[in-house]
């Protein structure tokens with residue numbers, strides 16, 4: 001990736017939101033809805049052309065200032081540039097949306113270690129570094145919103161490395177919310193269920209009938225989660241269906257959840273190229 005040239009933009013009296021993974025799926029909708037709610041934007045993703053196209057469209061549609069900050073969040077130097085932008089006291093970021101992410105269609109135990117390290121770096125390390133940068137800068141100003149995209153998958157026992165990473169995001173966000181209490185800064189973990197975005201196609205996963213009620217509209221997820229974040233809620237679970245599922249997950253024994261999720265075609269099994277029961281390790285979900 002070539003060295004990015006951040007576009008310097010004059011400050012306006014509008015608040016600024018920085019969104020990672022802003023070019024597709026949920027991130028693109030966060031950018032658009034935050035602009036609609038009167039925010040200037042800083043857009044982060046890897047694809048520079050797509051970032052530039054998004055910026056042009058958002059400026060013309062919403063009349064806000066849009067900076068682009070191309071960065072691969074799995075690379076430490078790039079991540080640091082984004083963290084420096086988040087913490088820049090001269091150009092305050094009022095809302096941080098840690099959204100960038102991806103899934104892997106492979107098991108953890110015998111999958112490609114480099115791919116799993118990249119997933120860890122983007123889903124966990126980047127969220128940790130950027131949340132911390134935002135927490136310090138925002139607390140010093142006495143206001144700010146940190147919005148971290150977790151997943152219902154993060155509350156599912158046995159859902160693979162992805163679930164573990166999203167569990168980390170949820171718990172880190174709850175910790176941050178607690179530590180920031182009284183500072184004027186809030187942290188919100190968003191836990192969507194299945195959402196129609198590029199996520200599953202990019203990972204080569206089967207997504208089944210995306211018109212089924214299990215699949216959510218990205219715009220609805222973003223609207224509900226921004227309302228929750230601006231209300232200072234610590235956890236946002238968009239839609240009644242998934243709130244009900246989270247209620248069930250709270251009371252069902254973990255061993256049962258592991259077994260069901262491991263075998264279900266819509267669950268962990270669909271992440272395995274070899275399909276349920278045919279993977280190389282010969283482990284049952286209980287092991």
Ligand SMILES: NC(=O)C1=CN([C@@H]2O[C@H](COP(=O)(O)OP(=O)(O)OC[C@H]3O[C@@H](n4cnc5c(N)ncnc54)[C@H](OP(=O)(O)O)[C@@H]3O)[C@@H](O)[C@H]2O)C=CC1
Pocket residue numbers: 020021022023024025026027044045046047048050071072073074099100101102103122149150151152191192193194195196197198199200202
């Ligand atoms: N879709 C779903 O069912 C659900 C998704 N989520 C979570 O929502 C978030 C958004 O996913 P979704 O919108 O579905 O996915 P998409 O695949 O539609 O979009 C992913 C975005 O992340 C960016 N991105 C990916 N890798 C990197 C990287 N290394 N550095 C910087 N940017 C990166 C992509 O841009 P580029 O390729 O240009 O870098 C893109 O803008 C993720 O955290 C995901 O885990 C949670 C629950 C459900």
Ligand SMILES: N[C@@H](C=O)C(=O)O
Pocket residue numbers: 103150151152153192193194195
């Ligand atoms: N809910 C989705 C992502 O978080 C999935 O599990 O595919």
